[in-house]
Amino acid sequence: MPVISYREALRHAMSEEIERDPNVVLMGEEVAQFNGAYKVSEGMLAKYGPQRIVDTPISEAGFIGMGVGAAMLGLRPVMELMFFSFYTVAFDQIFNNAANIRYMSGGLINCPIVLRGPANGGTNVGATHSHTPESIAAYHPGIKVVVPSNAYDAKGLMKSAIRDNDPVMFMENTILYGETMEVPDGEYLVPLGKANILRAGTDLSIIGHGRAIQMALKAADLLKEKHNINAEVVDLRSIRPLDEETILNSVKKTNRALYVEESKPFCSVGAMVAAIISDKAFDYLDAPVKRLTSIDSPAIYSMPLEKLQLPNVDRIYQAALETLK
Template sequence: MAEITFRQALHDTLREELLRDENVFLIGEEIGQFEGSYKITAGLLKEFGPRRIVDTPIAENGFVGLATGAAMLGLRPVVEIMTINFIALAMDEIVNHAAKIFYMFGGQCPIPMVIRTPGGGGQQLSATHSQNLEVWFAHIPGLKVVAPSTPADAKGLLRTAIRDNNPVLFLENLGLYNIKGEVPDGDYTIPFGKAQVVREGTDLTVISYSRMTAIAMEVARRMEKEKQLSIEVVDIRSLRPLDHETLINSIKKTNRAIVFEGDWRSYGIGAEIAATLQEEAFDDLDTPIKRVASVEVPLPYSKPLEQAALTGAQQLIEAINDLAPRRRRSA
């Protein structure tokens, strides 16, 4: 398997799907001549031309609506929204149209559309450019929402998304673009609704997704070395549909859970996971479920204030120390 960056995995998968299926096309702001704000689409305009790589005006509602119509007619658009913070401009097209047309047309009109968009803080992009808004869309029946944390998952989930006949929101954390990892060759796909236990453990489960999974892995290795704690890390990957079975099986093994997420705590993805575990695995829990998330403020531009507002390794370590099995802490 080749070792490539998250960015390259996305680029290569888009190119392979454009070659495989002539109905696939890309659309978004500055994705052609400028090659995208984060260079995911570098070189694709030259190779495939302006009918397949479509530059748009700054009008998210317009080009998301256009893509929805194209999907209704049998094409497979992959929309790039420059940042998830701009997605609010296309909420009507996504929530009231793309998510509902298949249902309202009695299953006669699928919407095979992918919306790719980066998000997350830590880049000093200030309050209106640093948000994690995935919970808005994970709430909506008719949408699928996925958030890879590795280059391999970026390839496998994006390929699955493009081939799916439903609208998919594909989330890319800005802090992941340059990370490297091994990526399987060939026609590699990952099914939606399937979490992955990325690290086995017995004392406590940390449930996470996207960039927070990478941080959780670092913390788990550190806690094992320093405190002999065996931390299991579960990457949910698919926010909707959510894999209940893998989460419950992990809790049955460790009896303790922390949900570690990059967005705000109230009404978030972590709240849904905590409710799921309380309803379906209550008898297996030895302690209350903890949620570790960012401070509930608009993210500051100032670097020290931004870092103070964002959750990270230290907050997760504190939660683990508080929740860790007493037999380990007193040893």
């Protein structure tokens, strides 16, 4: 099986869908001539031409709204936000228009748009460029939210997102773009809303999404090595729809849960998952559900400090031990 990067997996997914469906178009700042600010779309302009790979001006409210309007009329635009953080500039277009159009039209209209780009900290770009808005996005009924943590999922989820008839916010990660793994050639789909058990275990469920869950795998290795603790690691992959069944089955088996994510703690995805667990699996719990997030402040610039602000292997390892006390 070929070993490819997360970035290449995304490119393969978009390329396959562009070839499959004439209504799919990739649009965004620097996606075409510049080959993508993070090279996700590298070579796509040369291959598919300017009708399918479209550069936009720095004008997020304008071009995201334009994509929403085009989606209403049957296109399947894939809109790249150079940084997902720039969604703030297009907030009205995303959450008033894309999210609500089906509802306010009584189901007459749907909006098959994908908004994608990197949503992560850890690259010393400061608070404006480091937003992790998955819980803000998922708060809005009508929106779907996907956060792949590896190349295989990135490809399969992207293909599903493009074919989805609802608006999907697809949050990538600049630090993961270069991470490689075995990814099969050609067609496969990963459905939205299906969590993935990355590591089976019996003593503790470490649940999470995005890059943090990859760190959780390393923390799980340490727990095994140092304490003979068998942690189960569950990657949600999709925030909305949410795979409640896999979460609850895991917790019912291990009786302890730790949620890990890069977001800030207030109203985070972990907060929602903790509420669901306490609501539906309270009797199975041997300890309170613990959450491990970024330290609650805007993203700090200072390089060594940002590493400490974000979840890291040691912080996850320590949080797991506290859950097991």
